[in-house]
Amino acid sequence: MFFILLGAPGAGKGTQADIIVKEMSLPHVASGDLFRHALKNGTDLGKQAESYMKAGKLVPDEITIKMILERIAKDDCENGCVFDGFPRTLEQAKALDVALEKQGKSIESAIYIEVPESVLLDRLTGRWVCRTCQSPFHQKNQPPKKPGVCDKCEGELYQRADDKEETIKERLKVYFAQTMPLLDYYDKKGRLFRCNGNQHIGEVGKDIVKFLKGLKQKK
Numbered sequence: 001m002f003f004i005l006l007g008a009p010g011a012g013k014g015t016q017a018d019i020i021v022k023e024m025s026l027p028h029v030a031s032g033d034l035f036r037h038a039l040k041n042g043t044d045l046g047k048q049a050e051s052y053m054k055a056g057k058l059v060p061d062e063i064t065i066k067m068i069l070e071r072i073a074k075d076d077c078e079n080g081c082v083f084d085g086f087p088r089t090l091e092q093a094k095a096l097d098v099a100l101e102k103q104g105k106s107i108e109s110a111i112y113i114e115v116p117e118s119v120l121l122d123r124l125t126g127r128w129v130c131r132t133c134q135s136p137f138h139q140k141n142q143p144p145k146k147p148g149v150c151d152k153c154e155g156e157l158y159q160r161a162d163d164k165e166e167t168i169k170e171r172l173k174v175y176f177a178q179t180m181p182l183l184d185y186y187d188k189k190g191r192l193f194r195c196n197g198n199q200h201i202g203e204v205g206k207d208i209v210k211f212l213k214g215l216k217q218k219k
């Protein structure tokens with residue numbers, strides 16, 4: 001089963017992905033994480049993506065779609081995956097549908113984590129991410145047990161370069177203009193599940209797991 005996590009920057013896509021991948025035993029495919037990994041390793045993909053990410057703009061569709069289709073061609077995605085941060089444009093959504101259809105597969109659900117714009121800035125400016133496993137933490141909302149250290153893998157925590165107020169504002173602008181139309185795209189297909197992302201992390205997780213359990217029962 002293929003799932004998509006939709007939501008604004010800071011909505012909690014990465015946070016909830018951790019819960020879903022465990023519940024469904026599926027790999028986590030996060031476009032932002034793949035780009036940051038490429039950037040860290042100095043690959044051509046990383047160099048192509050760098051200036052866009054720094055500016056809070058989307059990496060061009062052609063580059064992003066190619067990267068994701070290569071990723072899901074790997075064996076671990078044979079039975080599905082949890083997409084986080086992809087698709088982000090109608091072009092990407094359509095390309096994904098076409099690629100899955102060719103293999104007789106399709107998107108099971110797009111899970112939209114709905115959060116008011118006013119809380120996003122605080123979530124992003126207070127975020128710390130693990131350099132090794134990319135798990136997100138928050139200085140107030142989800143503090144690590146030991147400051148600066150990842151609870152899961154003991155990796156070093158850092159603040160993302162694009163979590164500066166100015167860049168966050170640009171990312172939000174881009175989200176509203178280019179990604180919001182996807183809500184309608186998946187809603188029309190009867191695939192959109194909306195959940196309230198403005199509650200405690202565990203409560204959001206419970207709502208999503210309840211929805212996933214319902215899906216499993218229908219299968």
Ligand code: AP5
Nearest residue numbers: 009010011012013014015031032059085123127136137138
């Ligand atoms: P990407 O890495 O995907 O970033 P994003 O979409 O901006 O989303 P974030 O990772 O910032 O937020 P999140 O929803 O994962 O929130 P999180 O769970 O961490 O993309 C980065 C860049 O890469 C893009 O700008 C673009 O340049 C490029 N890119 C990536 N994909 C692309 C694509 N498809 N096409 C083109 N370009 C692409 O949570 C945030 C914080 O809030 C954390 O600190 C967390 O602890 C806290 N938190 C989470 N949930 C809650 C809660 N319920 N209550 C309180 N705090 C919470």
Ligand code: MG
Nearest residue numbers: 013014015032
């Ligand atoms: Mg994320």
Ligand code: ZN
Nearest residue numbers: 130133150153
């Ligand atoms: Zn870690």
